[in-house]
Amino acid sequence: MKKLYLIFAVSLLSACATTDIQSPGSQEPLDRSIPDSAPSDSDRSFSNKTPREPKPRVENKSRYGNPPYYEQDGKVYHVLDSADGYIDVGVASWYGKKFHGRRTSSGEIYDMYQFTAAHKTLPLPSYARVTNIDTGKTVVVKVNDRGPFVKNRLIDLSYAAAKKLGYDDKGTARVEVQVLASPRSTGVGATYERGELVIPPIKEQNSTPGLFVQVGAFSDALRADTLAARLREFFQQPIKVTPFKNSQGMTLNRVRIGPLGDGSTAESILQQLRQYDLGSTPKLVTE
Structure with missing residues (x-):
């Protein structure tokens, strides 16, 4: 690729x-x-x-x-x-x-x-x-x-x-x-x-529930949205931005690709993202 x-x-x-x-x-x-x-x-x-x-x-x-x-x-x-x-x-x-x-x-x-x-x-x-x-x-x-x-x-x-x-x-x-x-x-x-x-209804067919590639987590919501928008140009997968509170009570905005169909798809995406310094390390996560 x-x-x-x-x-x-x-x-x-x-x-x-x-x-x-x-x-x-x-x-x-x-x-x-x-x-x-x-x-x-x-x-x-x-x-x-x-x-x-x-x-x-x-x-x-x-x-x-x-x-x-x-x-x-x-x-x-x-x-x-x-x-x-x-x-x-x-x-x-x-x-x-x-x-x-x-x-x-x-x-x-x-x-x-x-x-x-x-x-x-x-x-x-x-x-x-x-x-x-x-x-x-x-x-x-x-x-x-x-x-x-x-x-x-x-x-x-x-x-x-x-x-x-x-x-x-x-x-x-x-x-x-x-x-x-x-x-x-x-x-x-x-x-x-x-x-x-x-526009067909959104379906998540043949996907493993909760399998995501997390690209980063940002306190700046605008930065997270900007990252998600750019990722959508390169990956034909769902891209989600979800806020959560960490153990220190700080709200972060996670940018995730998924849910993904299988582990090989996730690994392929990880390999592409890891070629570059994105300010954080992309990783495979489940929910």
Whole structure:
């Protein structure tokens, strides 16, 4: 399994004021009614050729960016298990120069000159046709990022995609988003059926009661919540923050992954976490 990025481990120790999910669209959910500054020729450090629209294809879900759910700015988003049949209408924004070269939620590097997009709940990667409702212009994009988290925004397109749709100088446009290819359903998680989001009841099937990996315990509740939010980006397991009082009467907030299905899963998670200095030693616990 690919190692977690070192920046992930370092950021866990910071008492951050946000619980973003580490993507250009989410790190700073700006109102892009005023567009990003227009790129210059010197900005073409990643793409020197005219971009081609990606060819839609069914891919496996990316290792990163596909937790069953995540929380952003106090709101919970359920990532779709598969987006076959998805179609929706809403407002598109775009992001460009400010995030060029930074890592997306899927782990890919954002290139504003390629046809890509950020969406809050589509599985990564998905491929979608985006149509400017006012002009009829269309573009096919690869959805490889999370966002936008500004109210009433449906999708965040790359600079190149926004330019092809003709709204790069306006900031936003009314669009239709139709998924052309999406990872195959695993049979669990949220789905999109007949235009409605269907969230299955949470079940803890085939799990050993009370088997957890405890990542840390913090007196600072914000630090515990921040750690939990970041862990959800890397592990498709339940992540819980539970307060308790220690023997000295101090309230601590335990961050735990689980309940887990078996000991081998727990050991795999422990091995990944132990590669980094998290300020505490992850350990296997039972309740």
